[in-house]
Amino acid sequence: MDGPAIERALARMAHEIVEANPETDALVFIGIRTHGVPLAQRLAGKVAQLAGHAFDTGELDISMHRDDLALRDGPPKVGASYISFDVTGKTVVLVDDVLFTGRTIRAAMDEINDFGRPRRIQFAALVDRGHRELPIRADFVGKNVPTAPAEQVRVRLTEVDGRDEVVIER
Amino acid sequence: MNPPAWKHKHLLGIQELSPDEINVVLDTAAAFKEVGERPIKKVPSLRGKTMVNLFIEPSTRTRTSFELAAKRLSADVININTQASSFAKGETLKDTALNLQALNADIIVIRHSAAGTPHFLSRFLRASVINAGDGAHEHPTQALLDAFTIREKKGRIAGLNVTILGDILYSRVARSNIWLLTKLGANVTLAGPSTLVPRVFEQFGCRVTHDIEVAIRDADVINLLRIQHKRQRKTMFPSIGEYAAMFGLNKERFARTKPDALIMHPGPINRGVEIDSDVADCSRSVILEQVTNGLAVRMAVLFLCAGGKHED
């Protein structure tokens, strides 16, 4: 995907989010670090245009909740999460760049629960590349990209990498 | 995938850490500090791991700090109280440690009055050994939390003038701070009576002075050490009164410090001895924040040393 394709996908996803959540008052967007964060902000911005008001956005670092800590050679780099609003009773739209095994989302959902009790959690992924290892699905998908397990899907965003693109690397 | 920035299984001292490694701990501590501000102050990172607080030299503050840090990481904690334990029956430290290992302890946090005890344990234990203070040698988590506090308040450590005031010779807090601050580029001044602050410390890259005015005049940070007049110190200075008169941070001296100088103390404070009561409670004193930061730093240390499979 190139820059314009990413923007079109996000625009379509914004419409789908509003369709699925007619009472937009209770919506909040939480991006999973690193690339999920600018995506959450873009999505929140687009939904804001459709709904006529702004939405709270937060950042989630899931490193402390990973399920593979005991298998790694060393500890992962961890960062703080920034959720300055209460999630209890809200509809949380979790946003990430790539949905792959589903383990990141599981960790994210565990962590969100430590901040409060959302009414519901929905998940938006820019790319779904298949190969799920857990029963997790995305509610809103930018593009389905079939891949081989050894391939990497790289999402680059202007806010982080200076340009917008989605590429498959072998 | 990048090679891990932290490769140590043990934390025995600051002396063996590089500046980069120190910064990894401080950055990680910042993340864990945020956990302490959530409604549910717990993460599952060390779930299923067992940490033992082996405090041969008693301490309530450091021990509870480590205990809480471990519990917030979802680890299980055992506290060994030496009075009630087999120590009283004459079991050697080595045997005690091996017994704990037989219970599959993953982390042993050790505080002991004999320097070198954590090094000794690390030679035969599979578990991670964390030094919570070994005699006069090091107290690495204290120096790390002190550095975290300084960095949070001042934005940096390099180039700051840091004065450590008090009994340097017998202080593990002083030594760990000396290593850390010099590694990160601070200008360190050590001050106190000549019997407790000998010249040899100049070889560690510090300025040594026995004049409190010189020590505090340009200091950005003043770290006060607790002064004790125990039996072994009686030949070192005549009395607490004389010490307080010459080196105590009283109101008059405090007024001569820089207006934004931080006042720090590892605790517990002796009000009226090394620090005036009012000075301890003033707005520039970060003594209580040190305690909060201590929890985050210890979470970071436990996470880094015990999270992941270290083949140390």
Added chain:
Amino acid sequence: MRIRGGRVIDPANGIDEIRDVFIDAGKIVEAAEGEVIDATGKIVAPGLIDMHVHLREPGRTDKETIETGTRCAARGGFTSVVCMPNTQPPADNAGTIALIRQRSEAAGCVNVFPTGAISKELKGEELAPIGSLKRAGVVAITDDGHCVQNNELMRRAVEYARMFELPVLDHCQDYNLVADGVVNEGYWSAALGLRGWPASGEDVIVARNILLAELTDWHVHCQHVSSARSVELIREAKARGVKISAEACPHHFTLTEECLKTYDTNFKMNPPLRAARDREALLAGLADGTIEIIASDHAPHCAYEKEVEFDLAPFGIIGLETELALSLELVRQKILALPQLIEKFTVHPARLLRLNKGTLGTGADADVTIIDPDAEWTYDITRSASRSRNSPFHGWTLRGKAVTTIVAGTVVWKETTA
């Protein structure tokens, strides 16, 4: 027995040449038949003497016995050892001396010369029965392990010992200056947070001993000298003719305090390892004769006693088996000539202690050490003859060792080529 073709170094008789040595009926003779030992390429020296050894018997035979300690000596090339009195009970009475001599006769494989205490129970308060100790057979008196702090008592001890022609050996340590120190005071004690022991704690007693030797006109020997200032003081006093002498231990002239950084208790000894400049001063003192004697201070301790927190571990390491190789390093580094080194194990201790040893002259006891100065070997502590395992040299590749040790004409140790 005929020892053929070796380089015979016998400083007592001024000999350093390739020749044969003959032994008959336990004595050195002009010619003899019998077993031939080929010593080509080797050094043949008078049996070496180690005048500072702890055999731990009676009382701590879990650490070492006269039997195992003397076997270490034999392996190390030593035909005579002088054992220290800090046994349990201490050797402050004729009965304990008699026990030591009896056990040495029965179980020792090299000559054992006991020393007696200076003070009762080594407490430094009252004189031990020095006359009775002399009659029982001690060759010197010492409170080794301890040090008489009361200068008046020490003065009287030296005066009294003069009457019996017993030299006084002193472990130089001022208890107050040393306090609870465990390592040398300096950069490393400050860095490691270990309580330091200033070199002055030794120097001040060395100075005391020099003054008392002068006052009493009798021999005081400073054991295991480790500090630069001690060497200077002794050098200056000897130049004036004072009856003062000194010994040094291989660990002090080989290692320095930097070794302590791992907190390994195998580097914890008394006196402690000191700074590089102290080590250099010891080497200079050995070279110019200020330090006339080398001794091991072989101090066995059980493994469980040493495997504890640094502060709690007992001081001391074993050393009989590595002593010669470490000392030969001095020759390799051109600090000493080989005959000079041999003197420090033969002529000088024999003269100080008035022993009829340390020579290969005709009629002398047939104590001989055959040395291969270039043999390369690795010290494997697990195969030591000692009951104890406390040595920092385990795993070291060393050069030079005794290949045959002969006491009174009998081979008590022979290197098996395996």
